[in-house]
Amino acid sequence: MYEAFYENSGLLFPSMVESIHIYHEQNPHKTMPSWEKIFREHGYFFLNPHPDITRLAELFKTHGVKRILDIGCGTGRHLVYLSRMGFQVDGFDSSPHAIALAQKWLDEEGLTATIREHLMERSFPYPDMSFDAVISIQVIHHNLINDILFTISEIVRVLKPRGLIFIAVPVLGPKPVSPEEDWQFFQVEDGTYIPQSGPESGIPHHYFTEDELCEAFNRFETLEIYVDSTDHRCLLGFKRGNKIVTPNQR
Numbered sequence: 001m002y003e004a005f006y007e008n009s010g011l012l013f014p015s016m017v018e019s020i021h022i023y024h025e026q027n028p029h030k031t032m033p034s035w036e037k038i039f040r041e042h043g044y045f046f047l048n049p050h051p052d053i054t055r056l057a058e059l060f061k062t063h064g065v066k067r068i069l070d071i072g073c074g075t076g077r078h079l080v081y082l083s084r085m086g087f088q089v090d091g092f093d094s095s096p097h098a099i100a101l102a103q104k105w106l107d108e109e110g111l112t113a114t115i116r117e118h119l120m121e122r123s124f125p126y127p128d129m130s131f132d133a134v135i136s137i138q139v140i141h142h143n144l145i146n147d148i149l150f151t152i153s154e155i156v157r158v159l160k161p162r163g164l165i166f167i168a169v170p171v172l173g174p175k176p177v178s179p180e181e182d183w184q185f186f187q188v189e190d191g192t193y194i195p196q197s198g199p200e201s202g203i204p205h206h207y208f209t210e211d212e213l214c215e216a217f218n219r220f221e222t223l224e225i226y227v228d229s230t231d232h233r234c235l236l237g238f239k240r241g242n243k244i245v246t247p248n249q250r
Contacts, residue, residue: 034094034095035093035094035095035098035203036094036095036096036097036098038095038200039074039075039095039097039098039101040097044075044101044105045075046074046075046077047075047077048077049077049078049080049081050078050137050168050228050230051228051229051230052166052228052234053078053081053082056135056166056236057081057082057085057087059164059236060087060132060133060164061085063132063164064132065087065132065133065164066087066088066132067087067088067089067090067130067131067132067133068082068087068088068089068090068131068132068133068134068135069089069090069091069124069126069130069131069133069134069135069158070082070089070090070091070092070135070136070137071091071092071120071134071135071136071139071140071151071155072092072093072094072120072136072137072138072139072140072142073091073092073093073098073099073102073115074093074095074098074102074139075098075101075102075105076091076101076102076103076105076106076113076115078091078135078137079091079102079105079106079111079113079115080102080105080106080109080111083106083109083111083112083113084109084111089113089114090113090114090115090126090131091113091114091115091116092115092116092117092118092120092124092125093115093117093118094117094118094119094120095117096117099115099116099117102115103115120136120139120140120143120147120151120154121143121147121150121151123154124154124157124158126158127158128157128158129157129158129159129160129161129163130158130160131158131159131160131163132159132160132163132164133159133163133164133165133166134155134158134159134163134164134165134166135165135166135167136155136165136166136167136168137166137167137168138168138169138170138232140152140167140169141169141170141205141206141207141208142200142203142204142205142206143204143206144188144189144192144204144206145189145190145191145192145206148206148216149216152216152217152219156219156239159239160239161239162238162239162240163238163239164236164237164238165217165220165235165236165237165238165239166234166235166236167213167217167234167235168228168232168233168234168235169206169207169208169213169232169233170205170207170231170232170233171207171227171231171232171233172207184196184198185205188204191206191207191208191209191212192204192205192206192207193205193207208233210225210233213225213233213235214235217235217237219239219240220235220237220238220239220240221237221238221239221240222235222236222237223236223237223238224236224237
């Protein structure tokens with residue numbers, strides 16, 4: 001699907017596929033895991049919302065945001081928070097078990113959100129310009145770059161003009177000293193690795209540089225790009241249009 005893109009961009013699509021084949025040849029006992037398996041084993045393993053969510057909610061309210069999409073909503077930590085703050089929230093995740101846990105949490109809190117099972121590398125099940133804001137926190141990097149770029153194109157499609165985005169992705173750090181913490185990354189393309197051990201074994205992890213993240217989201221005006229207190233690279237921006245002012249810029 002993305003061969004033409006890779007040819008035009010200079011990236012080596014064939015070698016990426018080759019690397020994945022090599023990975024599976026070297027790891028014949030491993031199959032690509034599903035988030036369903038991970039959520040069934042770990043349950044609510046993300047409970048606290050992003051440390052900057054209060055500031056984001058203030059920004060959303062300041063700019064009249066009403067409807068928000070949470071891509072990769074998991075068990076609902078941001079759905080619950082944003083619904084509690086009075087926003088109309090939609091979310092999707094690839095794991096039915098995570099969706100069930102999210103719905104249970106919402107029900108227990110007496111809150112509402114529209115959530116569904118869906119893969120982020122497929123066309124989003126929403127009409128064009130459906131949302132005032134889109135968030136994706138520690139999720140969008142879990143793919144090969146061609147699928148990530150497709151996901152970003154869908155964010156552009158479903159976001160209203162001047163709609164806000166908040167994206168958080170991990171920063172590739174030094175190799176862990178402890179063998180127990182070493183996920184044994186296998187590189188499958190430039191910037192993308194598949195861990196061979198650890199809780200997310202077998203799931204792609206793409207590590208964006210700051211420049212690459214800005215380029216991937218070049219349909220957006222960047223308001224802030226920074227590394228947060230959890231060592232994740234964050235991008236706050238809006239779909240190009242009128243200038244948006246952040247709380248820190250007042």
